[in-house]
Amino acid sequence: MNIQMNIPVQEKLEILSDAAKYDVACTSSGVDRNNDGKGLGSCIAPGICHAFSADGRCISLLKILFTNECVFDCQYCLNRKSNDVRRASFTPDEVCDLTMGFYKRNYIEGLFLSSGILVSPNYTMELIYQTVKKLREEHHFQGYIHVKAIPGADQGLIxxxxxxxxxMSINLELPTAEGLKKLAPHKTRKTILKPMRQIQSTITTNKNEVAIFRHAPKYVPAGQSTQMIIGATNENDYQIVKVAESLYQGFDLKRVFYSAFVNVNQDSNLPALQSGPPLLREHRLYQADWLLRFYGFKSDELLSEERPNFNTLLDPKCDWALRHLELFPIEINKADYHTLLRIPGIGTKSAMRIVQARRMASLEFSDLKKIGVVLKRALYFITCNGRMMYPTKIEEDYIFRNLLHVEEKVPILENGINYKQLNLFEDWGGQQYDNLFMRG
Structure with missing residues (x-):
């Protein structure tokens, strides 16, 4: 085993937890793993990474790289082989001891394990397999585990x-094959998409087996996800959203994560980023992602080749509504659920509440406020019993100016920036997104 044994575990932990900070593709929504009474831990529909579970609990996990050694030289990566950084590697036993130690101290409820490529993809994947096997079978850990599969490793190992x-997740790395060829020429889209396809196929087959044989072992029960770096190459928002849409449709991914490019290396092929990482762009892409996944929008509705980038001043849903004023105003008491989702200020939960509440009585604006509709946005696009809330012009410039005054403010960070990069310690659920990112 090509692993340094002379570095204290605490020092390895400092190196390899810091080395994992740029990997944001980490969430566990949608999985139940019950404790069978023989082991430690459980995974009952949790949100991991300091996320909020269904009952409001904040849950965290240990997030580390197995190693920051790497045989590849991706120009955007801090851990590329040509960089002079402190290197370290865990052993499977060290990862197990850390995970169990942190769990018993009630610090974590799960593990996120990624890795650089040590020796070869197969060698690294074998080490990851041995680690999780020890956790499950020797330490009887039944909490949440998310691992990064290694492209190029044998499918049997995966x-x-x-x-x-x-x-399980496999990083797409960059949105297009051209970008990958430019910044990571040793990687190809084929080597990344092939295991993603195989994982998807095995998940589907396994679901059928579990449906017939209830006690059959489950394969990646929480599904797979991926991550794209945004801003390292020159793709526009339309290209990125189209890629995400195709991944959701073609690979049944649970989540696509967008990571604003952080320039950690000096390289002529990388953008200078004078104004810092493109965090607002990342923010808009996450908003659009929610529209694709939960609101019934298509990528071609949000952007086009003629209009390839999002409006930085408005969220994508408001921007879409302003470009389709011929559809508004919409009568709240008659519109179906899917039409309600198109209205700025109305989220998935408030739309469902409207549908349920109007079975009992006709709704007025005061009722909508109690339901949770953000009327400061919605009032320009709706009527109740044929009347608008105030005399309002259905005119793009007029509504645009007014929406700018009520644009939801997210917490102010450094230098007055009021948006931030999604990271490991956040997994925004649908309602949090409605409340903060979208407000409908």
């Missing part, structure tokens, strides 16, 4: 690991 973990 499959064996998939039966032991809750979620």
């Amino acid at each position: 499959d064996k690991t998939g039966y032991l973990v809750d979620r």
